[in-house]
Amino acid sequence: MTRPRRIVARVHAMPPEHNAGAEHMLVSMLRPLVERGHDVQVWLSRHAQARERYEYHGIQVVPLEAGLNFTSVARGADVLIAHLENVPSTASLARGFGRPLVVVCHNTHRPSFRDMTAGGTALAVYNSQWMEAEAELFFAEYPESVRPASSLVVRPPVFAGEYATKPGRAVTLINCNPEKGGNVLAALAQRMPDQQFLAVRGAYGEQVLPNLPNVEIVDHVRGEDMKDRVYARTRVLLMPSFYESWGRVAVEAMASGIPVLAHPTPGLCESLGEAGVFAHRDDIDGWEAILRELLTPPEYRLASKRARARSAELDPTADLAAWCDAIEEAAGA
Incomplete structure (x- = not known):
């Protein structure tokens, strides 16, 4: 059995305050990591109603106003996860501390791919096969050294x-x-x-x-x-x-x-x-x-x-098993 890892994600919002596809995708992907016994934290980067830390489906959520030391938490993480506007800053910390970075992409807008071209992304996760194909076309213009080391398709999990x-x-x-x-x-x-x-x-x-x-x-x-x-x-x-x-x-x-x-x-x-x-x-x-x-x-x-x-x-069982295995592999690398 893989030993418990500290998995830290940096996102802009979390349900139930923000009911959007990207946030529900992340929650659905983080829950099975909790079920495998990992310590999963989500640090929010935007203002929200919550002011104190709370737990959501076993995930420890830290609102913007409640956590001012994300840098020190990132240093102690086994894996860092980021999406959207949080990718550049989280990627910088991951490179500085030598931590594996996982980027979750849920759109094909150029910033979603461009922000990974600074190098150091251990795993890029796409929510569809067509998005992965679009990413491959985008990264074809960049040297291999700055492309994500690997990629995985995880369709937004719905049980x-x-x-x-x-x-x-x-x-x-x-x-x-x-x-x-x-x-x-x-x-x-x-x-x-x-x-x-x-x-x-x-x-x-x-x-x-x-x-x-x-x-x-x-x-x-x-x-x-x-x-x-x-x-x-x-x-x-x-x-x-x-x-x-x-x-x-x-x-x-x-x-x-x-x-x-x-x-x-x-x-x-x-x-x-x-x-x-x-x-x-x-x-x-x-x-x-x-x-x-x-x-x-x-x-x-x-x-x-x-x-x-x-x-x-579209049963998500196989996708989520592959996702958890990939995160555990990145943590142990």
């Missing part, structure tokens, strides 16, 4: 049993900012006055919240409450996102056999696979026609069956 429920009757959009498709929801709700819609307020971005009698607006929902407050009321999930590197909420919805109507981003095409129903986000006529057809009993039964099958294919 179906934590989300499975009996679907409801509403057509739902989670996070109603324009980039996620708030305007598409508004247009569909106006065109389909007899259909119930659910607009879930997101944790970030300006929200498009239609003032229509057939649209119920739900305030921001914590990840652990999504099953009862959202999916149990959802018949079809809309994902007309301009950009998605994967699409975690789509996978959560499919655990209940909820069909997902989505814009064909590379991430959504990969995550939804054969279960996805796709239309371009600017084609409102197409979205309306597909949605009306999808809500008919015969089409719904077929789409729901495909969603459950895809959910089973």
